[in-house]
Amino acid sequence: MQIQMYFQAMFASAQTPVAPPIAKPISWRLFASVVVMAAALCGCQLRADDIHSSPSVLPVTTVSVTSPTTVILPDSLALTPVPDLPQVPDTLRRAIRRLHAALGPAAADLRPTVLEQACVGYLTLHPTGRIERAGLLAVADMDLPNTAKRLWVLDLRKARVLHHSLVAHGEGSGQLRATRFSNQEKSACTSLGFYRTAGTYDGIHGYSRRIEGLDKGQNSNAFDRYVVLHAADYASPKYIEQHGHLGYSRGCPALPPEQFKEIIATVRVGSMLLISGPGLASRWLDGQAAGRRFLARGWE
Structure with missing residues (x-):
């Protein structure tokens, strides 16, 4: 229902008083946002094998659905710092x-x-x-x-x-x-x-x-x-x-x-x-x- 309302609002915003209602083209970023929102609402989860179907794609660990410009964060490559051990001569x-x-x-x-x-x-x-x-x-x-x-x-x-x-x-x-x-x-x-x-x-x-x-x-x-x-x-x-x-x-x-x-x-x-x-x-x-x-x- 939330996805349906989202599309209705988006198409309504494209209408003008002097022309028939025409839906604005959906950018790939907006489309991706909608897909992610739909997945979140349906409780879907991606399997690791699906995520890694291409060698160039890193595993997804965090998905934000708080804004239209949704960011999918890859598995971080930043290593965890290892401190020097104490009391080593x-x-x-x-x-x-x-x-x-x-x-x-x-x-x-x-x-x-x-x-x-x-x-x-x-x-x-x-x-x-x-x-x-x-x-x-x-x-x-x-x-x-x-x-x-x-x-x-x-x-x-x-x-x-x-x-x-x-x-x-x-x-x-x-x-x-x-x-x-x-x-x-x-x-x-x-x-x-x-x-x-x-x-x-x-x-x-x-x-x-x-x-x-x-x-x-x-x-x-x-x-x-x-x-x-x-x-x-x-x-x-x-x-x-x-x-x-x-x-x-x-x-x-x-x-x-x-x-x-x-x-x-x-x-x-x-x-x-x-x-x-x-x-x-x-x-x-x-x-x-x-x-x-x-x-x-x-x-x-």
Whole structure:
């Protein structure tokens, strides 16, 4: 009814005393506004697949229907700032900067503050025995869009990038970028925090590796949720070419079919994985403990 009244008012405004009523042409902007208003009134929702039918179209997250010049806002590409961790000694902070520089072009998109999170967590966790693999860590920056290679596997002692790949996030976490995270069963969300890699098995996704969440309240249900490292066709460059974005898992950090075997083999049992993103909080981000460990043993 509101749409009908809107058109009646618009056509009435086009009448003049000396000529038959003629409707003014509807501009594409006005037409788009009306369509959006109709969708809102009918309670319609667009599916993610409909939104991404063209690689040039970004997912819709916010629609304003408060004015005729309705603006449809795309999924933002503006990253969430990651603050420096408190109480990290200058000696360690300088060492992390040197490491980042030595990693070279493959780590150009690895934000120094996210690398700092991973290094501090590794140095804090390793002495506790919760991770056994020395000198190796994997870090995924889930704040980056899923079209970016946002997973790195690093050799700390040799300052080398061993693997750099795409990685998918859970369908409950967002569209182009992950913005929601959960530890709950059936949330289909990615869970932030530190993980220990566990054993491999052959499951519905083929060769896979289990991971154990080490942050109570953030990822401690990952093992029971069967959040695992596995291959997925929707986590491949080819999928991006076809759809303009990666597909979504049920919370697993799914890997490209071309790289998953090598990555899973490298992060063997007892390795550390950090899944970083907005809102990450962990007891293992202990700058003082990490600084003491680094002074005593370096990256060992």
